[in-house]
Amino acid sequence: MSPLRRQIRQTLTIARRDFTATVFTPIFLLFLFAPAIMGSLSVLGGLSAASVTQGSTDKARLVAMLPAASAKALRSADAQLRPLMRGDAAPPPLTLHPSVEKNAQLVSRAMLDAPGGDVNAVLYGTLAQPRVLFSAGNRNEARYLAVVARQAALIERAGTAPPTVRMEPVKTAAPTLGDRNAAAFLTVFGIFFLTLFLSGQVVGTMAEERNNKVIEILAAAVPLESVFLGKLLGMYGVALLFVTFWGTVLGQIGALLPGDIGADLAQLHPAIGLMPFALLFAAYFTTAFLLLGSVFLGVGAQAGTMREVQMLSLPITIIQVAMFGLASSAVSHPGSALATAAEFFPLSSPFAMAGRAASDARWWPHLAALAWQLLWVAVFITVGARLFRRGVLQSGSAKPAWKRLFARG
Structure with missing residues (x-):
């Protein structure tokens, strides 16, 4: 050899x-199976961290106090804009509250100061002159309410519901x-x-x-x-x-x-x-x-x-x-x-x-x-x-x- x-x-x-x-x-x-074990531990850690904040996140909400005539337009605007934000960026649910003619600002502050702090931001006034109050750390929620109010004002002026857009995913060749x-x-x-x-x-x-x-x-x-x-x-x-x-x-x-x-x-x-x-x-x-x-x-x-x-x-x-x-x-x-x-x-x-x-x-x-x-x-x-x-x-x-x-x- x-x-x-x-x-x-x-x-x-x-x-x-x-x-x-x-x-x-x-x-x-x-x-x-080390990658699967490490991935499982990462997922468990993420779920544990998410469960800590899930309770408070689920209770958070936004409130709008507007005249009844503007409620439908506000709902349509919220339905249009909410799907654009997914995951952690999604805003809390929007709740409509009967409009208050007097002391609307005081009522809004009372909602924000309520025990438990469930309300992050409040929209009050009219769609022509909207006002937004928000607690510390909830500026993004307040911006979302402002955008919803602008979109609702456009819908109200148009007088018709916005068209339903049909979206179809297409797999591109390249x-x-x-x-x-x-x-x-x-x-x-x-x-x-x-x-x-x-x-x-x-x-x-x-x-x-x-x-x-x-x-x-x-x-x-x-x-x-x-x-x-x-x-x-x-x-x-x-x-x-x-x-x-x-x-x-x-x-x-x-x-x-x-x-x-x-x-x-x-x-x-x-x-x-x-x-x-x-x-x-x-x-x-x-x-x-x-x-x-x-x-x-x-x-x-x-x-x-x-x-x-x-x-x-x-x-x-x-x-x-x-x-x-x-x-x-x-x-x-x-x-x-x-x-x-x-x-x-x-x-x-x-x-x-x-x-x-x-x-x-x-x-x-x-x-x-x-x-x-x-x-x-x-x-x-x-x-x-x-x-x-x-x-x-x-x-x-x-x-x-x-x-x-x-x-x-």
């Missing part, structure tokens, strides 16, 4: 060992500029989250095997380069399984969402096409994972304890967050000097180019970018393998990790 074939076989053996040892364990299920930008940002965030979440497992596994002296046993039986590449490929296989699982889940979740939300998500299709985008996403995720994974694995070999692992991983994480910010700014300003710099710099190039695939339909920049990134993957793996060898061979040293990392071989 030739030396090359022997090294490939040893590398694949280490990769299969790490993949099997990671996937076929109960802990992997927690790792696999994504809009806003949809392309949103899809590009989600793409950048997706690759950033996946690479940071998954490649960080490499250094944790490395520290565990250092403590158990497993890495020394592997180093005695297999060349350290094969150990390095095998571990990198094994964790890449785990990452690929993770991405495939959640990609399938998220691809089908749109059918379970309400009609409006599902339709809005359907508009976020990439400009380059769904299948080409899937291939480019997989390619850029691969290059980003190999770049970051080789750095984590090479640096993690210098650490002997979990504390040293955390100290060495923190600067890498900070740099990765900075690359995410750079790529996010690049997809928001395509064609700018900032975008060109993000697409050229090795660590941010996978993020920026993946976002470009969602917003730009041209193919040739991706071919050049992938060739450029593969060159840097080879450089990072070479440097990472040397760091890995130095860290493993000096595993018995009492020197701190940062001294071993920068020590001359």
Whole structure:
């Protein structure tokens, strides 16, 4: 057997060992469903926070004291304007109160000062000369009442009810500029989250095997380069399984969402096409994972304890967050000097180019970018393998990790 074939076989053996040892364990299920667990905790936290204020929000209301002749016009105006505000921006319900001819301002103040504070704003007077009183912190509700009064005055002057407008959603053939930008940002965030979440497992596994002296046993039986590449490929296989699982889940979740939300998500299709985008996403995720994974694995070999692992991983994480910010700014300003710099710099190039695939339909920049990134993957793996060898061979040293990392071989 030739030396090359022997090294490939040893590398694949280490990769299969790490993949099997990671996937076929109960802990992997927690790792696999970690996004669902984190999402559930976020939803529960949001529901708990919402329930705290839900009671007071449900009791809040707006009051209008106008002549009976203007009540119908006010109701029509409120029905027109209220659908324009959704969610937290929606105003409280509007209640009509019989008009008071005398002391209308005093009655309005009494409503605002009533125990419980349920009334946020009061509209009184006439549509020709409306007045609005509101309590502190409820200026937006007062503005809403003012707009409703103006619209009601127009309806009253017209003398007829406004026409009912029929709205029909239409799925456009090409994504809009806003949809392309949103899809590009989600793409950048997706690759950033996946690479940071998954490649960080490499250094944790490395520290565990250092403590158990497993890495020394592997180093005695297999060349350290094969150990390095095998571990990198094994964790890449785990990452690929993770991405495939959640990609399938998220691809089908749109059918379970309400009609409006599902339709809005359907508009976020990439400009380059769904299948080409899937291939480019997989390619850029691969290059980003190999770049970051080789750095984590090479640096993690210098650490002997979990504390040293955390100290060495923190600067890498900070740099990765900075690359995410750079790529996010690049997809928001395509064609700018900032975008060109993000697409050229090795660590941010996978993020920026993946976002470009969602917003730009041209193919040739991706071919050049992938060739450029593969060159840097080879450089990072070479440097990472040397760091890995130095860290493993000096595993018995009492020197701190940062001294071993920068020590001359």
